[in-house]
Amino acid sequence: MLPSGFTVPPLPALAVLLAGVVVAVAALARERPSLTDRTVLAFAPWMALGSAAYVCHQLGVLPTAVAPFASAPAVYGSTFVVAVAVWVGARRTGAPTRVLAGVGLLALSLPVALAVRYGTRDGLLAPLWPSLGLLMACFLAAVCWTGMRRLRVEDARAVGGAGALVIFGHALDAATTAVGVDALGFGEQTPLSRVIMQFAGSLPTAPVLGVGWLFIAVKLVLAVGIVLLLADYVREAPTEGYLLLAFIAAVGLGPGAHNLLLFTVASP
Known part of the structure; x- marks a missing residue:
């Protein structure tokens, strides 16, 4: 994959x-x-x-x-x-x-x-759409993290800034990917992401919402779910738990940063 x-x-x-x-x-x-x-x-x-x-x-x-x-x-x-x-x-x-x-x-x-x-x-150089993707990611991550802090107070406290970074990283990846595919005409390279977007493209909402919205929803649900699942592990074994959170954050933040920079300097 x-x-x-x-x-x-x-x-x-x-x-x-x-x-x-x-x-x-x-x-x-x-x-x-x-x-x-x-x-x-x-x-x-x-x-x-x-x-x-x-x-x-x-x-x-x-x-x-x-x-x-x-x-x-x-x-x-x-x-x-x-x-x-x-x-x-x-x-x-x-x-x-x-x-x-x-x-x-x-x-x-x-x-x-x-x-x-x-x-x-x-x-x-075309920073407009990538900047909108960044703003969207910040908004989505803030909503998810605020909800987690209010509904799962102890879990949010356990994962701390590392958990917030995981959510932001995957929000950035999702938002910039959606912008790249729906607004800029870039193709998605990851096979699993392509499958999700192809399914979204088959839905009646595709002409209005595009195909990236489903990828955003899936990424955010997975990111929040993984952070919640790892909260107990962080409490029991902090070093190992934070190491896992760091890895998961990198899996989102790395591709998100790649999209942000590439779309800014190499618009099609």
Whole structure:
């Protein structure tokens, strides 16, 4: 069920990447760092970094030596290695989460700037619809999170900011995907998402509402449901629970950030 466009990097780059992943995993095993909701939030820029780097790879604006490490799925491993290295170093400072988030934001700004420069240079910069998708995601996530905090107070308190990030990440993915398909004419690459949208297209509401609304509804229901299911796990085993929440947040925030940037700088 992987999206199209996944490639294996050349053997030398793959060997370097695998070695880096092994070293990163060994470092985590040695450090055994604990996770909190603040740590998960500090990793948010890193979740978007991989997606922004992949957009630059799609646009062909990366140096030849760097490009293989930004292809999909290699970019996930590359981001993991760099993020772990920064995290290990940040833990030696007096403000580890701030350092982790700050370096992540700085790193994220580089591929974003490259992509925006490409869009500006080629006259493709079109931020209106992606911005509307972002605003829609913020609204939907706020509604879902507010409802959860009022109806499931203890669960919302347990998952904290990590749970809110999961909901926002999947709201961003859903809203930007709907905008891309219904308003901008982009195709959906993920097979399961295509099935949902094809079903929505067969409904009588399709000429009025488009096909993205059902994908938004499914994503939000799943995101909220998973967060609620993991609340007890977070209470019983915080590090493992927050690790799962971080992974689920990345699965939503990464594609959402990819859509947001790509639709802004490469409008069809």
